[in-house]
Amino acid sequence: MSRRGVAFVLACVVAVVIGGAAIGLGRRNAAEAARPTAATAADLALDVATVRAGGYIAFRSTALGPTYGRLAVVPLAAPGGPRAVTSLECDRAYVTRAAGLCLSAARGAVTTYRATLLDAALSPRRGLPLAGIPSRARLSAAGTLAATTTFVGGHSYAQAGFSTATTVHSVAAGKDYGNLEDFAVIRAGKRYRSADLNIWGVTFGTGARFYATVGTKGRTYLAEGDLGARRLTTLRENAECPSLSPDGTRVAYKTRPDPAQPVWRLAVLDLATGVQTDLAETRNVDDQVEWLDDHRILYGLPAEGAATDVWVVPADGSGRPEILIPNAWSPSVVR
Amino acid sequence: MYISARPGVREIEVRPSSDTAPVIRGKVGPVVVLLGLTSLLTDVSSEMVVAVLPLFATVALGLSPTAYGAIEGLYQGTTAVVRLAGGFAGDRTGRPKTVAAVGYGLSAVCKLALVPVSGGAALAAVLAADRTGKGLRTAPRDAMIAASCDAALLGRAFGVHRAMDTAGALLGPLVAFAVLAAIPGAYSTIFGLSFAIALVGLAVLVFLTPGEGRPARVALEPVSASGVAALVVDPRLRRLLVATGLLSVLTVGDGFLYLALLHRSAIAATYFPLLLVGTACAYMVLSVPLGRVADRLGRPRVFVAGHLALGLAYLAAAGPPGGAIGLCACLLLLGAYYAATDGVLAAAAASLTPPQLRGSGIALAQTAVALGRLVAAVAFGLAWSRFGRDQALVGFAVLLLVVAPLAALLFRVPSQRSAAGR
Numbered sequence: 001m002s003r004r005g006v007a008f009v010l011a012c013v014v015a016v017v018i019g020g021a022a023i024g025l026g027r028r029n030a031a032e033a034a035r036p037t038a039a040t041a042a043d044l045a046l047d048v049a050t051v052r053a054g055g056y057i058a059f060r061s062t063a064l065g066p067t068y069g070r071l072a073v074v075p076l077a078a079p080g081g082p083r084a085v086t087s088l089e090c091d092r093a094y095v096t097r098a099a100g101l102c103l104s105a106a107r108g109a110v111t112t113y114r115a116t117l118l119d120a121a122l123s124p125r126r127g128l129p130l131a132g133i134p135s136r137a138r139l140s141a142a143g144t145l146a147a148t149t150t151f152v153g154g155h156s157y158a159q160a161g162f163s164t165a166t167t168v169h170s171v172a173a174g175k176d177y178g179n180l181e182d183f184a185v186i187r188a189g190k191r192y193r194s195a196d197l198n199i200w201g202v203t204f205g206t207g208a209r210f211y212a213t214v215g216t217k218g219r220t221y222l223a224e225g226d227l228g229a230r231r232l233t234t235l236r237e238n239a240e241c242p243s244l245s246p247d248g249t250r251v252a253y254k255t256r257p258d259p260a261q262p263v264w265r266l267a268v269l270d271l272a273t274g275v276q277t278d279l280a281e282t283r284n285v286d287d288q289v290e291w292l293d294d295h296r297i298l299y300g301l302p303a304e305g306a307a308t309d310v311w312v313v314p315a316d317g318s319g320r321p322e323i324l325i326p327n328a329w330s331p332s333v334v335r
Numbered sequence: 336m337y338i339s340a341r342p343g344v345r346e347i348e349v350r351p352s353s354d355t356a357p358v359i360r361g362k363v364g365p366v367v368v369l370l371g372l373t374s375l376l377t378d379v380s381s382e383m384v385v386a387v388l389p390l391f392a393t394v395a396l397g398l399s400p401t402a403y404g405a406i407e408g409l410y411q412g413t414t415a416v417v418r419l420a421g422g423f424a425g426d427r428t429g430r431p432k433t434v435a436a437v438g439y440g441l442s443a444v445c446k447l448a449l450v451p452v453s454g455g456a457a458l459a460a461v462l463a464a465d466r467t468g469k470g471l472r473t474a475p476r477d478a479m480i481a482a483s484c485d486a487a488l489l490g491r492a493f494g495v496h497r498a499m500d501t502a503g504a505l506l507g508p509l510v511a512f513a514v515l516a517a518i519p520g521a522y523s524t525i526f527g528l529s530f531a532i533a534l535v536g537l538a539v540l541v542f543l544t545p546g547e548g549r550p551a552r553v554a555l556e557p558v559s560a561s562g563v564a565a566l567v568v569d570p571r572l573r574r575l576l577v578a579t580g581l582l583s584v585l586t587v588g589d590g591f592l593y594l595a596l597l598h599r600s601a602i603a604a605t606y607f608p609l610l611l612v613g614t615a616c617a618y619m620v621l622s623v624p625l626g627r628v629a630d631r632l633g634r635p636r637v638f639v640a641g642h643l644a645l646g647l648a649y650l651a652a653a654g655p656p657g658g659a660i661g662l663c664a665c666l667l668l669l670g671a672y673y674a675a676t677d678g679v680l681a682a683a684a685a686s687l688t689p690p691q692l693r694g695s696g697i698a699l700a701q702t703a704v705a706l707g708r709l710v711a712a713v714a715f716g717l718a719w720s721r722f723g724r725d726q727a728l729v730g731f732a733v734l735l736l737v738v739a740p741l742a743a744l745l746f747r748v749p750s751q752r753s754a755a756g757r
Contacts (some may be wrong), residue, residue: 004542004543005543007538007541007542008538008539008543011534011535011537011538011542012535012538014534015531015532015534015535015538016529016531018527018531018534019527019528019531019532021527022523022524022526022527022528022530023514023518023524023527023528025523025524025527025601026514026518026521026523026524026527027518027521029521030518030520030521039434052472068520101666105390112606112607131597131607132607133389133390151389152594152597152607163590163594163598182598193720193721193723194716194720195715195716195717195718195720195721195724195727196716196720205585237670252565295572323338324744
């Protein structure tokens with residue numbers, strides 16, 4: 001064999017060794033991750049129905065181990081204690097007393113994404129197709145309206161950059177309001193059109209009213225929407241992923257101190273007075289927040305590795321943030 | 336002489352003058368197949384990473400889609416400049432294989448560098464380096480393909496290479512998700528495997544592919560920047576660049592097209608990722624036949640016809656909401672567009688460029704496409720906001736269908752003149 005031939009064979013041997021090592025290490029890590037820990041064993045001992053009987057918080061569990069990524073619940077009274085884990089895997093979830101919504105990826109040769117509607121007992125009822133990577137999920141308080149935001153694109157052949165698709169679905173009527181990008185956007189009293197219009201992060205008010213983010217030309221707006229009139233009216237610039245307080249008087253959202261940087265701070269807007277209050281959390285929060293009650297706000301922050309924690313901070317700018325549920329993500333409060 | 340007697344081929348003048356060798360039957364050379372194998376393995380390696388990158392970034396790194404989108408946008412513009420540099424470096428040193436190997440090597444190392452990545456900034460840096468490697472290797476590799484075969488067979492040679500390349504792009508995601516299905520969350524395993532596969536691809540290039548040896552080189556003038564500048568002044572290549580740029584300015588990005596299909600059809604919403612697979616399949620299957628057709632009928636013709644197919648794809652996407660048939664037709668037309676333009680353009684540019692400047696010539700043509708598409712993206716965005724999505728698509732389709740024949744004229748005039756001048 002020629003010297004080049006020998007060199008080629010050697011290179012292939014090196015490649016096989018590296019590939020084999022990658023597979024071996026991957027299997028060992030996966031086996032380790034799947035071994036139940038003391039904490040996950042305790043979690044599995046707790047019954048979901050028992051927790052659901054009272055007020056509770058539903059969330060995505062990010063505790064390492066066999067229950068990673070599954071929908072879990074904790075009693076409102078003891079959020080830091082043991083959790084009850086369902087068998088559902090959700091990348092993003094939202095739960096109300098009447099229904100639930102679980103967004104997940106069906107990994108395969110071609111990964112597809114789906115939204116699963118859950119009944120009051122958190123059992124899957126039916127599926128809705130999703131066009132992209134799950135980003136935000138929201139239900140109206142009565143569980144009759146479902147909103148999903150997905151991130152479309154992110155493939156070498158589809159280079160449209162950042163694009164979201166947000167759709168609203170009526171659970172009861174089985175009616176689809178379609179993609180919110182098809183709604184009329186009113187800015188400064190005039191109909192606004194742009195190809196780069198993106199709508200994301202819906203939060204439902206009462207009736208046909210909702211709030212969402214309108215993004216265009218590198219700017220974001222808090223907008224008030226009307227499902228009946230198929231219209232979105234911008235209220236305020238530099239406000240993303242709104243969340244309406246339980247009493248409906250305030251909206252919490254993330255805002256960029258420097259609009260050019262993707263770094264966000266949390267703030268609360270009083271809808272009646274238009275006064276914005278910055279919250280005591282000073283770290284970068286990229287989440288659609290949830291109200292624990294009328295005075296406190298929940299949000300997720302990354303922790304070590306693939307883990308995340310759910311934090312709580314007062315909604316009036318006072319106090320300081322604390323961890324409410326360790327190893328958790330995407331919380332929703334069921335009162 | 337017997338070519339003009341062949342039915343369906345009108346006149347010998349429709350071909351570029353350097354392209355008038357009789358059609359030779361036979362197989363493409365080992366260089367084309369080996370470079371195709373390198374590209375296939377490298378594309379398996381890249382696409383298996385690309386396929387899991389959104390999941391890795393959002394699920395494992397916890398980046399928001401917005402931040403990931405920003406990273407994606409960051410490295411899109413970097414390739415054009417690097418591509419010119421790669422083409423020129425290959426010509427200047429007379430060692431296109433070495434330059435290509437550096438490009439392939441850089442991208443291979445990037446796969447390994449992804450393993451310790453734990454944040455957005457590191458991810459952006461690795462992706463930018465990966466793109467740089469891709470930009471660097473493309474033109475010198477295409478110059479090697481061009482140098483390895485008869486000018487009359489260039490279209491087919493590039494067709495074979497692009498078909499193998501696309502086959503790799505189709506296999507990559509399958510490998511990645513087979514790994515993820517067997518070992519959940521094993522992103523590091525995917526990156527490690529991706530590196531190993533890229534390494535084999537690099538070894539095929541470095542150890543098995545004949546390169547460098549260009550016997551005629553000593554007799555040629557040394558390559559300088561002014562030589563490349565003179566290329567642009569050469570009327571035939573300049574017309575090719577102008578026609579290419581003109582057509583590319585009317586080329587809406589695939590992303591926009593897929594989004595239009597998404598709005599149109601429930602099938603598209605459910606199987607959104609399959610749209611990419613469908614296009615790539617059509618591209619792979621049509622690549623060789625259209626390359627052969629280009630060799631027979633003239634590359635400019637097929638290149639222009641490809642843009643007509645693209646115009647029809649826009650009409651299919653903007654038309655009345657169709658079912659599966661309309662969707663498939665659109666993807667088939669889009670795949671045909673790629674098969675009729677990507678390799679064919681490289682073949683046309685190579686045949687219009689002196690051998691010692693081939694890398695630069697090919698890089699110039701590919702840069703004309705990249706710049707044209709950049710303008711197109713902005714123009715289409717404006718048209719979309721002003722007139723609406725479907726109206727903008729129809730507008731671009733009509734413009735393409737009108738401009739393509741004009742571009743064909745632009746291609747034809749010089750070749751007729753040069754043929755007449757003989």
